[in-house]
Amino acid sequence: MGRRRDRHGLELSGLGAGPGAEEALAAYERAVDALLFFRGDVADTVTLMRQVAPGAPMGQVFAAYLGVLGTEEKQARSAREELARFRAEADHGRFTERERAHLQAASVWLAGDLRRAGELLREVSIRWPGDTLALAVGHQNDFFSGDAASLRDRVAGVLTAWDEQDPHHGPLLGMFGFGLEESGHYEQALETALAAVERNPHDVWAVHAVVHCHEMRGRFAEGIRYLDARVADWGAGNMMAVHNWWHYALYALESGDVHRALEIYDAAIHHPESAGVALELLDAAALLWRLYLDGGTASAAVGDRWEVLADAWAARADGPHYAFNDTHAVMAYLGAGRLREAEEVVAARAEWAARPHPGVTNHGMTARIGLPVCRALIAFAREQYERTVELLLPVRGRLQTFGGSHAQRDAVQRTLVEAALRARRTGLARTLLSERLGLRPTSPYNWLGQARLADQLGRAAMAVTAREKASRLAAAGARALADRPSGAGV
Structure with a gap:
């Protein structure tokens, strides 16, 4: 039956016999490692496995998972068609029970049921806790669905079943940490x-x-120093480099260094050689939107970057696939002053959401969160700040249900804060800023917001104190940026 066992003793069927089987198994192991460490060769390695052992279900499953992990509509459609052909032609009786469970989970995800796929992958982890692929893919599923408890507990639930000396135990700790x-x-x-x-x-x-961790606790200088000290390990040559540079740019913004943030944007986040994939364009929009919200010289410093980014989103011609991406496309269009295109995205998604789509998780994400957020962004761009507040206030406590991290969703939360200040909703602004200061009292952004609120309330002394506090806190990050070691990259 051409079965071999992976490093955790789990059977893989359909590998054939002889050297070809060993080559296919080795390719699978390399692909799992590449996925865990976000190496760019993961897709090529999976392709090699499928070429050597086209009848191996785990090669087909792996390719299917890669088709959804990028949140790319076209990739998902292609992967869905390929997996459907394989399942229609295969003798499922020759597969292991675990492999059949993976085929079901991948098929369900490709059909659009993100949450059910996560549940099925959790069942795999319960029965076969050493299945690294199920853990890694399930972890990303939790991230895309914004399920923080499962993001934590899916990995926590298998740790006692693992030998701490196992080479994959380290990546599990990284997932658990997140x-x-x-x-x-x-x-x-x-x-x-x-x-x-x-x-x-x-x-x-x-x-x-x-x-x-540094971002959420407002320890921006620590974050800068940490990334600088290890830039050779994370700064290039992996599929997380853009996102981790985005975090660095956020640290720079909190430190008051717009120039440094845009320098990072141009060199690492979005530039002519960028791949144009959704997850990278999302980071680019989220960074520039923060500057858009700041207004004044910060917004002006963006220059023509918005136009270039909006063109990149437009070139994708995305349909309704992942509402979190839609909101960032709308940010890009609004930043570029292309209101009509932003409205077209909303109209298309509203028309789609008005029809039933049973079992499609993105339908609920779009109807309940994506559309209100997109409409709020448009209202903000039109300077309709009361309308922005009306749209965002009811959903602000449920934003996690359309995916992303706390740090990513903060772009939307900041939009609500800014709208409340500009609408002179001082009671709401006070509440929002008080919440933020309670969680991150070391954030210069939060103290600058408090200063603006104090100005509106006519409390000059409070405004001065808040601005001084913001300046002192930003100075720590500024010193860390100034002390960057030579040769530290971007």
Whole structure:
């Protein structure tokens, strides 16, 4: 039957016999490693496995998962068609029970049921806790669906079944660290993620968990120093490099250095050689939108970057696939002053959402969160700040249900804060800023908002104190930026 076992003792069927079977198994193991460490060769390695062993279900499943992990509509459609052909022609009785479970999970996800796919992958992890692919893909599923508890508990639930000396135990710690951070357990998250990086300096997902911890606790100088000290490990040559540079740029913005943030944008986040994939364009829009919200010289410094970014989103011609992406496309169009295109996205999604789409998770994401957020962004661009507040206030506590991280969704939360200030909704602005200061009292952004609120309330002394506080806090990050070691990259 051409079965072999992977490093965790799990059977893979359909590999054939002889050297070809060993080559297919080795390709599978390399692909799993590439996925864990976000190496760019993962797709080519999976392709090699499928060429050597076209009848192996795990090669087909792996390719299907890659088709959804990029949140790309066209990739998902192609992967859905390929997996459907394989399933129609295959003798499923020759597959293992675990492989059949993977085929079901991948098919369900490709059909649009993100949440059910996550549940099926969790069942795989319960029965076969050593299935690294199920854990890694399930972890990303939790991220895309914004399920922080599962992001944490999916990995926590298998750790006692693993040998701590297993080469994959380190990446599991990195995943667990990120789940802990998104669940608000910052101290444990940082300790866990740092342990993962200690084991594997190139574990860029664990690095990502560390920088999230610094971001959420407002420790921007620490984040800058951490990334600078390890830039050779994370700064290039992996599929997380753009996103981790985005985090660096956020640190720079909090430190008051718009020039440095845009320097990073041009060199690492969006430039003529960028791939134009949704996850990277999303980061680019989220960074520029923060400058758009700041207004004044910060917004003016963006120059023609909005126009270039809007063109990149337009070239994708995306349909309704992932509402989180839609909101960032709308940001790009609005930043470029292309209101009509932003409205066209909303109209198309509203028409789609008005029809039933049973079992399609993005339908609920779009109807309940994506459309209100997009409409609020448009209202903000039209300077209809009361309308922005009316649209965002009811959904602000449910934003996680359309995916992303706390740091990513903060672009929307900041839009609400800015709209409340500009609408002179001082009671609401006070509440929002008080919440933010309670969670991140070291954020210069939060103190600058408090200063603006004090101005509106006629409390001059409070405004001065808040601005001085913001300046002192930003100075720590500015010093860290100034002290960057030579040869530290971008």
